[in-house]
Amino acid sequence: MDQFSGIHYYKARRSLVLDILDSHQNPLSLQELKKEYKEKHATDIPFSDVNDDAIHEWLTQIESIGTASKNNQQYYFIQKPIMNEVSSTVSNESKRKTSSPLICQTVKRSRSAPENDEPTTPTKPRQARSVRFKEQPNKNSKSRSKSENRPQRLMGAPNLYGSLLIGDDFFLGVSIYKLGYSASKQRGRLQSGFCMSGMTIKDAMYKIKEIEDDRHKTAIIYVGSIDIAMGRELIEMMQDMTLLMQACAEKNIKPILCTLAILPNYLLGNRKETLKGFNMYITNNPFGIASIDLNKCFKNGNSDDFLPHYYLEIPRYVSGFNKMLVLWSKDGRDRVYDMLIKNLGMALVATGNISHNYI
Numbered sequence: 001m002d003q004f005s006g007i008h009y010y011k012a013r014r015s016l017v018l019d020i021l022d023s024h025q026n027p028l029s030l031q032e033l034k035k036e037y038k039e040k041h042a043t044d045i046p047f048s049d050v051n052d053d054a055i056h057e058w059l060t061q062i063e064s065i066g067t068a069s070k071n072n073q074q075y076y077f078i079q080k081p082i083m084n085e086v087s088s089t090v091s092n093e094s095k096r097k098t099s100s101p102l103i104c105q106t107v108k109r110s111r112s113a114p115e116n117d118e119p120t121t122p123t124k125p126r127q128a129r130s131v132r133f134k135e136q137p138n139k140n141s142k143s144r145s146k147s148e149n150r151p152q153r154l155m156g157a158p159n160l161y162g163s164l165l166i167g168d169d170f171f172l173g174v175s176i177y178k179l180g181y182s183a184s185k186q187r188g189r190l191q192s193g194f195c196m197s198g199m200t201i202k203d204a205m206y207k208i209k210e211i212e213d214d215r216h217k218t219a220i221i222y223v224g225s226i227d228i229a230m231g232r233e234l235i236e237m238m239q240d241m242t243l244l245m246q247a248c249a250e251k252n253i254k255p256i257l258c259t260l261a262i263l264p265n266y267l268l269g270n271r272k273e274t275l276k277g278f279n280m281y282i283t284n285n286p287f288g289i290a291s292i293d294l295n296k297c298f299k300n301g302n303s304d305d306f307l308p309h310y311y312l313e314i315p316r317y318v319s320g321f322n323k324m325l326v327l328w329s330k331d332g333r334d335r336v337y338d339m340l341i342k343n344l345g346m347a348l349v350a351t352g353n354i355s356h357n358y359i
Helices: 007-022 030-041 052-060 088-098 169-178 201-209 225-230 234-250 270-283 330-349
Strands: 065-070 073-078 163-167 184-186 189-192 218-222 254-258
Touching: 007 030, 007 065, 007 073, 030 052, 030 073, 052 065, 163 169, 163 201, 169 189, 169 225, 169 330, 201 234, 218 330, 225 234, 225 270, 234 254, 234 270, 254 330
Parallel strands: 163 218, 218 254
Antiparallel strands: 065 073, 184 189
């Protein structure tokens, strides 16, 4: 699409969004932002022709914009730099001028020139980890997602009925958009619990070794896509999977492995064969571990053709990888979620080498 190829278009529209958010003391919901953008500029906000998820992903990539959730709805606001040394008089005056009934704390943003990505002030905006909302009167508003259909959260990290989700950008999307968990950048990589952008098989092994909460008894694992995109050989991936299974055994965690969905931008040459071989290894692995065949969610019957409407139209760079990926669309994440729900119960009680294929 033109939005990624036209850098001047991207910069100009980003500046318009920043101006709108900066003119409001309170955060704006996506619907409010879309409405005001169209009223002021007689055009839709970028990526409106795709879906709201694409708009959200674009907004979160803009450094000065922060996000927060309230009543299962996303809000957007300007992240403003916090000065370390300010006199009490100036601080009190600043609070009176910038106080918001919705956000407990806001500070002033350093503006960037419309055609320059670098801020004009040397102070770098600090990434806000979370935003606290003050109590507001209940309003009858439609929820962006059907939270009543989500399973009860048993732990802080993304989990499905108590089973940890461990995976790369694909599971990260499920954690954020389907399960409603928040994400933050750590060391430049977007993470939500044990789902991390750009996660390789070896990264997953290290993540499991970091687990200290003994309530984690089972884990649903989806890794390998990044390894394939990096050009790693199948035998190397198999060796790392062995180490991953050993790490699970050391932590007394029962793993449930997932086959990898087709990667539309890596379907040429040995990459296609590597993915096929890795999925065969998952479903016929020597560990005797139950697996869920998520690849079936994206295939057209028994053929190797994939179903494109379950993927985003636009490939995008992710924070933990230097190549572009074609991630799952909303319909794709819904299909994966349904597949996990229908198979998770049997996978938990299964013993031996069993692969479930319900859709």
